[in-house]
Amino acid sequence: MTIPPSDRAHANADSTLAPPPECPAHGPGGMRRLYGPEAEADPMGLYEKLRAEHGAVAPVLVHGDLPAWLILGYRENLDVARTPSRFSRDSRLWRDMREGNAAQDHPLAPIAAWQPLCNFADGEEHSRLRGAVTDSMARFDRRGIRRYVTRFANQLIDDFAEVGRAELVNQFAEHLPMLVMVQLLGMPEKYGPRLVEAARDMLKGTATAVASNDYIMRVLAELVARKHASPGHDFATWLIEHPAALTDDEIEQHLRLVLIAAFETTANLISNALRMVLIDPRFRGDLAGGVMTLPEALEQVLWDEPPFTTILGRWATGDTALAGQRIRTGDMLLLGLAAGNVDPAIRPDLSVPVRGNRSHLAFCSGPHECPGQDIGRAIADTGIDVLLARLPDLHLAVPDSELRWVASLMSRHLVALPAAFTPSPMTPVPKPVSPATWTAPPAPPRQEPAVATPPAPLPTRRSRWRSLVRWLRGY
Numbered sequence: 380m381t382i383p384p385s386d387r388a389h390a391n392a393d394s395t396l397a398p399p400p401e402c403p404a405h406g407p408g409g410m411r412r413l414y415g416p417e418a419e420a421d422p423m424g425l426y427e428k429l430r431a432e433h434g435a436v437a438p439v440l441v442h443g444d445l446p447a448w449l450i451l452g453y454r455e456n457l458d459v460a461r462t463p464s465r466f467s468r469d470s471r472l473w474r475d476m477r478e479g480n481a482a483q484d485h486p487l488a489p490i491a492a493w494q495p496l497c498n499f500a501d502g503e504e505h506s507r508l509r510g511a512v513t514d515s516m517a518r519f520d521r522r523g524i525r526r527y528v529t530r531f532a533n534q535l536i537d538d539f540a541e542v543g544r545a546e547l548v549n550q551f552a553e554h555l556p557m558l559v560m561v562q563l564l565g566m567p568e569k570y571g572p573r574l575v576e577a578a579r580d581m582l583k584g585t586a587t588a589v590a591s592n593d594y595i596m597r598v599l600a601e602l603v604a605r606k607h608a609s610p611g612h613d614f615a616t617w618l619i620e621h622p623a624a625l626t627d628d629e630i631e632q633h634l635r636l637v638l639i640a641a642f643e644t645t646a647n648l649i650s651n652a653l654r655m656v657l658i659d660p661r662f663r664g665d666l667a668g669g670v671m672t673l674p675e676a677l678e679q680v681l682w683d684e685p686p687f688t689t690i691l692g693r694w695a696t697g698d699t700a701l702a703g704q705r706i707r708t709g710d711m712l713l714l715g716l717a718a719g720n721v722d723p724a725i726r727p728d729l730s731v732p733v734r735g736n737r738s739h740l741a742f743c744s745g746p747h748e749c750p751g752q753d754i755g756r757a758i759a760d761t762g763i764d765v766l767l768a769r770l771p772d773l774h775l776a777v778p779d780s781e782l783r784w785v786a787s788l789m790s791r792h793l794v795a796l797p798a799a800f801t802p803s804p805m806t807p808v809p810k811p812v813s814p815a816t817w818t819a820p821p822a823p824p825r826q827e828p829a830v831a832t833p834p835a836p837l838p839t840r841r842s843r844w845r846s847l848v849r850w851l852r853g854y
């Protein structure tokens with residue numbers, strides 16, 4: 380059994396655990412750091428070292444060398460996510476925060492400090508807030524959202540179609556989700572481009588991040604005021620009308636949560652799936668030959684490159700045990716979604732394609748499982764479909780080895796995806812759709828354990844992640 384993080388962080392180092400002198404990969408007590416050079420250079424390698432040393436649950440250090448437990452096992456991730464009575468989403472339980480070790484200026488404070496949002500609540504309060512979000516999402520119609528995605532994807536493609544070259548992260552993947560979400564929320568279209576810039580700026584934690592956040596909150600407050608006066612067929616109106624009777628502040632905060640939750644994750648999914656399509660001839664050959672559908676391709680990416688690599692966090696409500704580790708009240712746990720997805724216990728051979736199996740951890744599980752997953756999938760699926768149909772010879776303009784990644788504790792994303800294609804004329808853009816409507820399909824049953832289907836190996840890619848969270852404030 381490993382010494383709990385709370386003891387280990389400040390304990391005299393056990394000689395068997397003592398790191399090499401001045402090793403930046405280790406901190407107090409010999410625990411490995413989940414940030415810094417090793418995590419940046421080879422995070423998946425780091426996870427495998429932790430798995431070999433500790434099994435399914437490993438003690439780690441996050442920024443400020445604060446102790447935490449990283450959940451590496453697939454089943455253990457599900458256990459933690461599905462048992463809020465033992466592992467709460469309420470960060471006010473975090474001992475290090477209560478004891479003042481994670482002050483307001485701590486790098487994790489923006490995502491760990493408790494807020495009156497559904498993603499920090501459990502039990503009845505969670506049901507009230509989440510119910511308003513999911514009921515309002517359920518009022519959208521699937522075809523309506525796909526028409527929006529098609530329209531905005533075509534608009535974005537029109538901006539570069541005649542040039543023959545494009546940088547697909549910046550010119551496509553990062554814009555499409557926000558343009559669609561702005562429409563679904565009920566905002567005038569003109570806000571789209573400015574909101575994309577503000578959200579990106581805020582999430583990157585630049586000097587103007589606070590001003591960008593203020594701008595987003597101002598736009599959302601105006602939206603709520605406008606929808607009170609003039610209701611529409613949109614998410615903001617449906618939140619206002621919901622019987623849970625959210626206050627205006629709660630509505631604005633949840634609109635922001637949805638906007639931010641949808642933006643970076645869906646942009647990552649689009650970028651990662653596009654890269655896979657562009658670099659892997661077998662994969663693209665599969666798509667063209669109809670052997671692997673685009674939705675199946677997305678599931679493969681959700682297994683191998685989940686947009687959230689780690690979720691912070693859960694907090695132990697009492698002393699307990701998990702995979703042989705002694706967890707103490709107030710300990711912080713990080714759900715290792717990317718690590719769990721490649722747990723050898725469920726995927727002994729990573730080259731075996733998953734063939735559409737949806738039992739990955741990319742959307743988490745339990746009461747906080749992503750309520751927007753079908754919207755995220757629809758935006759990525761339809762957007763990529765439109766892009767490949769418009770530019771059929773789209774290919775990477777630089778060697779794959781030259782692509783660069785930026786990472787945080789919770790995610791990593793491609794910096795740029797330069798691509799080239801035969802210049803193509805602009806196409807007529809479909810007329811606006813109204814109202815935006817989406818109906819979530821029935822959730823497919825979770826298949827457990829994960830798949831193991833025949834040959835046609837896909838390449839496995841390993842992530843490189845960088846340092847800690849500057850983005851996803853309030854998520």
Ligand code: HEM
Pocket residue numbers: 460497498499509512636637638640641642644645648685686687690692740741742743744746747748749750751752754755756
């Ligand atoms: C590929 C895209 C997406 C991915 C990978 C993703 C992933 C996740 C994950 C892993 C969680 C669970 C966090 C936890 O357990 O603590 C989550 C929660 C959430 N997501 Fe998503 N998400 C995506 C798209 C979206 C979209 C499009 C929306 C909105 C339309 C959305 C709205 C939310 C909300 C509101 C929560 C909080 C739910 C709660 O705490 O009860 N997400 N997402």
